[in-house]
Amino acid sequence: MTKQTWAEWHAAHEENRADRHGFLAVTSLNFLNETPQRFTDAPGEWSTGPGGVVVDLTDGESLTIDGAEVTGRHEFGVLPERGGVTAGYGEAVIEVAKRGGFDIVRPRHPDHSLRTEYKGTPTYEPTEKWELGGRYVPFDEPRQITVGAAVEGLEHVYESPGRVEFEALGTPLALTVFNGHTPGTFFALFTDETSGVTTYAANRSLAIAAPGPDGSVVLDFNKATNLPCAYTEFATCPLPPAENKLPVAVEAGEKTPV
Incomplete structure (x- = not known):
C-alpha cells in the first residue's frame, strides 16, 4: 500500500461518512x-x-x-x-x-x-509497520457472541466463524472476528493501549479481506476506523468482545474525532 493509495481510500471513507443521509x-x-x-x-x-x-x-x-x-x-x-x-x-x-x-x-x-460542520477525522500517518500478516483459525463450529453496545442496556449478538492470529511489536496476539458484508470477509472490533488516549475509547473496527487457501490474511491497521458512536450519541454501535483488548499500542488508523 502506498501513501497515495491510502489517501484515496481515506478520502472515500470520509466522503461516505459525511453522506447527506449518513x-x-x-x-x-x-x-x-x-x-x-x-x-x-x-x-x-x-x-x-x-x-x-x-x-x-x-x-x-x-x-x-x-x-x-x-x-x-x-x-x-x-x-x-x-x-x-x-x-x-x-x-x-x-x-x-x-x-x-x-x-x-x-x-x-x-x-x-x-x-x-464536520471537519474530518485525524489519523496516524500510514506506515508499512502496521500492515501485518496473520492466519485465520476457524472454530470447529461458528459461535454466537454477545457484546455490549454504545447505548446502555443494549446488547448485540454476532456470529463469529473464528479468530485471526498475528504478531505485533513482538507480541503474539489474536482477534475474534465476525462475518463481513461480503461473503468470506471479516471484521474485528478492538481496543488497544491507545484507546482513550489518542484513539476513541470504546472501539475501532478493522475490515479483513477473505483469507488465502492457507488461511493467510493481512491486517492493515492503517485502515482501522471509528464507528459512528465516536461521533454521535445516537448510534447503537457494538463494543468489542473482551478478548479483543490488545495489550499493545496500535498507533495506526483513525484517531479520536475532534
Whole structure:
C-alpha cells in the first residue's frame, strides 16, 4: 500500500461518512413501544407491537417508501435484527430499524450541524509497520457472541466463524472476528493501549479481506476506523468482545474525532 493509495481510500471513507443521509445527519434515536409517540424531527405517531412498527400520519403528513407516497396508517411489519427500512421525508430520511432486539426510529437530516460542520477525522500517518500478516483459525463450529453496545442496556449478538492470529511489536496476539458484508470477509472490533488516549475509547473496527487457501490474511491497521458512536450519541454501535483488548499500542488508523 502506498501513501497515495491510502489517501484515496481515506478520502472515500470520509466522503461516505459525511453522506447527506449518513450517521452525521442523525438528529435523534428513539426506541419504540406499544404507546404511540410523536417526535419533533419526524412526521407521524410511531409505535410497535407483535406485528411490528406502525406509523399513523395525520392530514398533511406523508412519507415516501419505495418511491411511493404514503399517508394515513402504514405498517412496516416485523423487521429483522440489524435490518431496516428508509423512508423519505422532504430532504430528510427516516430510518426504521431493529437494533439489539428493539425497534427504533432514527431521523437523518442533511442540514444537521454535526454533518455541516464536520471537519474530518485525524489519523496516524500510514506506515508499512502496521500492515501485518496473520492466519485465520476457524472454530470447529461458528459461535454466537454477545457484546455490549454504545447505548446502555443494549446488547448485540454476532456470529463469529473464528479468530485471526498475528504478531505485533513482538507480541503474539489474536482477534475474534465476525462475518463481513461480503461473503468470506471479516471484521474485528478492538481496543488497544491507545484507546482513550489518542484513539476513541470504546472501539475501532478493522475490515479483513477473505483469507488465502492457507488461511493467510493481512491486517492493515492503517485502515482501522471509528464507528459512528465516536461521533454521535445516537448510534447503537457494538463494543468489542473482551478478548479483543490488545495489550499493545496500535498507533495506526483513525484517531479520536475532534
